[in-house]
Amino acid sequence: MSLINITNLAFAYEGCYDTIFENVSFQIDTDWKLGFTGRNGRGKTTFLNLLLGKYEYKGNISASITFEYFPYEVREQGFFTIDIIREISPNSMDWEIMKELSLLEVDDDVLYRQFYTLSKGEQTKVLLAAMFLKENSFLLIDEPTNHLDAEARKKLSNYLGKKKGFILVSHDRSFLDNCVDHILAINKTNIEIQKGNFSSWWRNKELQDSFEIAENEKLKRDISRLSGSSKRTSEWSDRVESSKHGATNSGSKLDKGYVGHKAAKMMKRAKNIESRQQNMIEKKSKLLKNIESNERLEILPLTFHDNKIVELTDVSIYYDDKIVCEDVNFTMERGERIAIQGKNGSGKSSILKLIYGHDIPHNGIVRKNSQLIISYVSQDTSDLYGSLSEYADKQCIDESVFKSILRKLDFSREQFEKNIENFSGGQKKKVLIAKSLCEQAHLYIWDEPLNFIDVISRMQIEKLLLEYQPTILFVEHDCAFCENVATKTIEL
Incomplete structure (x- = not known):
């Protein structure tokens, strides 16, 4: 077990005004099986490329292991599959290769077929098996399911569930639930890590979102109420203060000290209310930042005359x-x-x-x-x-x-x-x-x-x-x- 430390990471593409990451810090255990989720365009693949050292960035990424990226680029598609595997993992023994393929339910005969003759699903499985055979490596697996049918996805998910030490980008909920033990999520304003699978992370997110929405509504009502109360108190204070000056001008024997004390007391109360209101506004500003847009979509289907x-x-x-x-x-x-x-x-x-x-x-x-x-x-x-x-x-x-x-x-x-x-x-x-x-x-x-x-x-x-x-x-x-x-x- 070792740690991957990300400290104050900041990155934006050159010539682009959008900041992808800003002062991001967190830790990853290399034994974890991380599902990586977040909306399209948030920077999941960009983050994997930063781990691979492909872009310049601010901050620090430190790790004592080697990062390996999937999908692996096979340049010589005409080579036999066994040669492709040995290119990726040269120290692997034949029995180790056979064992990995059997775990993925891939027939041994693919080893002596040209790589391009394999189906997309077979190629995915072969390359992942080869990459897991590499020692001291941490796999960055970027959407491996896009060319896999439902049955192949299930087999691959079962295989990954028996492994450790990877970040898996996938949008398939069932697939993630079956093979990860932590979720790495890119939210609107931060990156968070939670223990569990996608479903447990989503339940926690829904609870947090519901709490923030309810708290936001409560604070809105309280701010509105305090705003009205502050205005009324300030008006009372002004009227009392003006009555003191009015009493002076008319020659009244009204106790100006008492009136002044009362006006000051009301002014203090108004300032206390204003301070409480400001605290609530600041608290409110910290809510709703990571609530995702989940607006209702619409469609206008036509009704056909025949059933x-x-x-x-x-x-x-x-x-x-x-x-x-x-x-x-x-x-x-x-x-x-x-x-x-x-x-x-x-x-x-x-x-x-x-x-x-x-x-x-x-x-x-x-x-x-x-x-x-x-x-x-x-x-x-x-x-x-x-x-x-x-x-x-x-x-x-x-x-x-x-x-x-x-x-x-x-x-x-x-x-x-x-x-x-x-x-x-x-x-x-x-x-x-x-x-x-x-x-x-x-x-x-x-x-x-x-x-x-x-x-x-x-x-x-x-x-x-x-x-x-x-x-x-x-x-x-x-x-x-x-x-x-x-x-x-x-x-x-």
Whole structure:
């Protein structure tokens, strides 16, 4: 066991006005299994890069171990997998390599296949196994689940649960709950560490937020009450003081000493009230700083005249004479929220594209009404470029509504000035989601919409779908999201 010490860390990108970190200090035990969470654009990957020494920063980071970053960049994709593993961990014995792969339920035959022939899931598992074999290393694991199906995520989560000494960036709640023992959270104004998993951290955050909101309301009422009381007392003091001078001018025998004492007493009381009010204002200013924007999202789905939306009968999809899936049969009715699940390569995305209207080679029958309006969210964000205003104009959506949705999904106003190609992966996905929410449609088709999107935004999207209950067909590997949202599941 050793410690990683971060002291007075400060960092901002050159030429950028946004400060990512400012005077941040905390300690990490290298035996901990840390889940790293925070909204998109807060600096999770930036922090990992600072640990790796990629950027200049102010403050101090001290550690007696070596940081290793995942995903590992494999330059020679044509090499055999065993050679890639030995490049990463040259001192590993063959039996150690075999043991790690067996823990991940990866067949030994991958070792003597060229690396590029492995599936994305197999590549992820192989590289993580190799990196955990390195001695005296602390792993920085950046979103390993984005290319993994639900079953592969579960296996990887079980594997990580048996390890120690890593920081894991993930937005999958079930995945984190199963394999971490501490949460490292980037909040609005600070970084905090709590013992426990994501669910326990979230419960504590909700309790803290509820306390601060209630305390804020109480202080607002007290400040208002004291403000009125202070004003009345000050007015009384002024009237009493003026009565003393009035008595002098009229020749009255009123005791000026008594009146002056009473006026001074009232003035003192007014100042005490003002002091209490100021203390409450200062206390109030310390509240609500880390409460996340969790505003209500809206969608305006269209109601289709038929109850039956889509019907597939004996559909098989093939590419270059290779069958991807076959004999797919299902009917989708109005108001259903259907999750399509299955292993990577089982044809989930192809089914969605086929229903949307892409030219997908297939056999069988796909029935949908020609008047059916579909809103589609793709997995791919590589074609996003230009400003948000240009994108809204190109997509024929209301720019003000589009940007309002992005604000609710935690986009800063400064973000609106940047081009989309410079956004993070999660921010690009939010652009696609916001575009879809602007569109009135009978059917929403979303293909892995939550890749890279932060947990709080996922919860916002969940609430939206449960409240408005649009007809939606989607592929998503986040187990918690599927369990909460789907009314029916189709397994390929």
